[in-house]
Amino acid sequence: MNTALKHWKEAATLILVAGHRPVPDGLSRTPLAVAGSNRGRSPGPPPLPHRFDYDVLMLKRSHKSGFMPNAYVFPGGTVDSSDFSSEWLDIFKHVRNFPNFAVASVKQPLETRPPIFATDRLKLGSPIPGEVAFRICALRETFEESGVLLAVSPPGETGCIPGTDFSCATNEGLNNNLNGLCNKELMKWRTLVNQNPSNFIRMCRELEILPNIWALHEWSNWLTPKARYGSRRYDTVFFICCLQETPATLQDEKEIVCFQWSTPSEVLQTFHAKKFWIAPPQYYELSRMCRLPRMSDLHKFSIQRAQEGCEQYLPVVVQKEQSMSLLPGDRLYPRSTSEDAKMNKSTDLPQEDPPDCGLHRMLLLDSYTINIQINITPKHSHLVPVVGQAIPCDLHSKC
Structure with a gap:
């Protein structure tokens, strides 16, 4: 502890x-x-x-x-x-x-x-x-x-x-x-x-x-x-x-x-x-x-x-057109905590991502809509998240 x-x-x-x-x-x-x-x-x-x-x-x-x-x-x-x-x-x-x-x-x-x-x-x-x-x-x-x-x-x-x-x-x-x-x-x-x-x-x-x-x-x-x-x-x-x-x-x-x-x-x-x-x-x-x-x-x-x-994943939440949570490997991910502190204003961020740049982020469109964007290879042989839309199914809960 x-x-x-x-x-x-x-x-x-x-x-x-x-x-x-x-x-x-x-x-x-x-x-x-x-x-x-x-x-x-x-x-x-x-x-x-x-x-x-x-x-x-x-x-x-x-x-x-x-x-x-x-x-x-x-x-x-x-x-x-x-x-x-x-x-x-x-x-x-x-x-x-x-x-x-x-x-x-x-x-x-x-x-x-x-x-x-x-x-x-x-x-x-x-x-x-x-x-x-x-x-x-x-x-x-x-x-x-x-x-x-x-x-x-x-x-x-x-x-x-x-x-x-x-x-x-x-x-x-x-x-x-x-x-x-x-x-x-x-x-x-x-x-x-x-x-x-x-x-x-x-x-x-x-x-x-x-x-x-x-x-x-x-x-x-x-x-x-x-x-x-x-x-x-x-x-x-x-x-x-x-x-x-x-x-x-x-x-x-x-x-x-x-x-x-x-x-x-x-x-x-x-x-x-x-x-x-x-x-x-x-x-x-x-x-x-x-x-x-x-x-x-x-x-x-x-x-x-x-x-x-x-x-270690420490999300860095910034504002662009919508809330965006940056993860390690993303081209915008800060290299230090001092950079982290500067990334709260949208003016600090480029408006568009250049072609073939490293992306590892979650776009938080609203409280119930998350869009994962990733084109990097995860470290330590881990899985890439599935990115897609859900289709209806039946649920089994105990509420």
Whole structure:
């Protein structure tokens, strides 16, 4: 937990993917159509298949939330000091001598890693690596907000080899399948963890389980831009996890008032239809996922791509004809924070983009219309977002 940060609070979120329930006859689950090769858009692959075989979990924040009220978000939240507690050394005693507790290594050089990962946590007083603590945070918040507990038995009891058998999440270890736990007992612990995050450590110790940090794969890192959501700004790492089947889910009725399991394209279509709101980072990441409508492909890609590391995305919001959010690689993206400060006036921006210039931006036409423009190759072997218009489909929500 980095208390020295001036502008941001550290946070973690989880893109939780699961094989969806069978679709009743007569209903369709149609992904985004790929747009033509207009300038500023990725040419992309041929049109995607007409069906996804997985859903992603979206949670609706309460209207009383101080940050993005009423928004649909991935589960996650701010890091707590307990996520970096030395007590985790005993919980993870079977793997604590492995680098990063046997979490898959990353090829990205430390000097180019986002600060959220590159920061030396020992210098901040914690023996828990950031690679571990942020996964703990994402798992704890997912349990608090949705009731989904991703945990496994210690490897010494199952014979699992750290870093191999833990690399693929299954529904074994979820809810009442874990050590014979009943839902009533898990709900008791969920209440306690909501009351005090440090109870997540206590729960793992008493139930003799491990948060399944190995099932989470590094996906991206987003920072809240200036003056976007008031004074609250977050440095958030995004992880992704794929499950074979949809787990039992229950909102906490406090921060979260509604949940929805839907395909990435369904979420985007509902957003375009102004039926609910998602933030630009969620829009961008869901657009990426539309490249891979088969969960087996997404899972394989997530594991392999995570080894490359990730790039830090700090959107720079400027005004041209409309609000525009610049991302790294765009020709207008500032090289320093001093340049960033000068880019609030439209007079500072060229009126037109020259031919063949680098584009990586989101045009925010209104609160429910986002146009991604990208013609650069993403770093670290990541996906180019699908750019196109949604077509109608049926939704499956629990509101």
